[in-house]
Amino acid sequence: MRERDAEPRRRGRGFEAAAGLLRERIRAAGESRGFAVSRLLTHWPEVVGAEIAAIALPVKIGYGREGLGATLTLLTTGAAAPIVQMQLPRIRERVNACYGYNAIARVTVTQTAPTGFAEGQVAFGPAPKPASHPPEPEIRREAAVLSGGVQDPALRAALEALGEKVLSRPGQKKG
Known part of the structure; x- marks a missing residue:
């Protein structure tokens, strides 16, 4: 056996998008909870809007016995x-x-996870950032002095802003 034959064969397609690699797993997980269209799970904020997606998550889709309309929880x-x-x-x-058709007849809201699901909490977004106060004039002057040797005005402005943030951090040694 030649040494070249022992090497694993490459598929030759290069990099693949992560979505392509996970597509089958996402579909299988979604179908186990009744989601025939995985786009509802993967693009939830686009489907219902960012304000609703921030406070509600789809948990499951239950189908009635007659098959007429489903219930989204x-x-x-x-x-x-x-x-x-x-x-x-x-x-x-x-x-x-x-x-693309009238698949969902009812939507129910639950405040706890249904029995058997591990996720009992709604994913919240990050906490809002505290309001920033403008830096003191002496900090602005010091940042301007530090970035004064830079010729490019856009770069100088960016360095001044960075310097103001670094110099105004509380509890840090300045300079």
């Missing part, structure tokens, strides 16, 4: 439940637009 927090409840007709309309 959304997971949310207690405080956001009334807001989501008011938006149910709009959510149902947008989800059905994602499917």
Whole structure:
């Protein structure tokens, strides 16, 4: 056996997108919870809008015995439940637009995870950043002095802004 034959064969396609590598796993996981269209899970903010996606997540789709219309279950927090409840007709309309036909007949809201699901919490976005106060004039002057030797005005402005942030950090040794 030649040494070249022992090497694994390359497929020759180069890099592949991560979405392509995970497509089958996402589809299988979605179908196990009743999601025939994985786009509903992977593009949830685009389907229902960012404001609803921030407070509610799709958990499962249950199909009736006759097969006429399904029920989409959304997971949310207690405080956001009334807001989501008011938006149910709009959510149902947008989800059905994602499917391309009237697949969802009802949308229910739950504040806890259904039995057997590990995720019992809605994923929250990052905490809002505290309001920044303008730096003191002496810090601005010091940052301007430090970046004064730079000829490019855009680069100098960026360095001044960086210098102001570094010099105004509390509890740090300045300079």
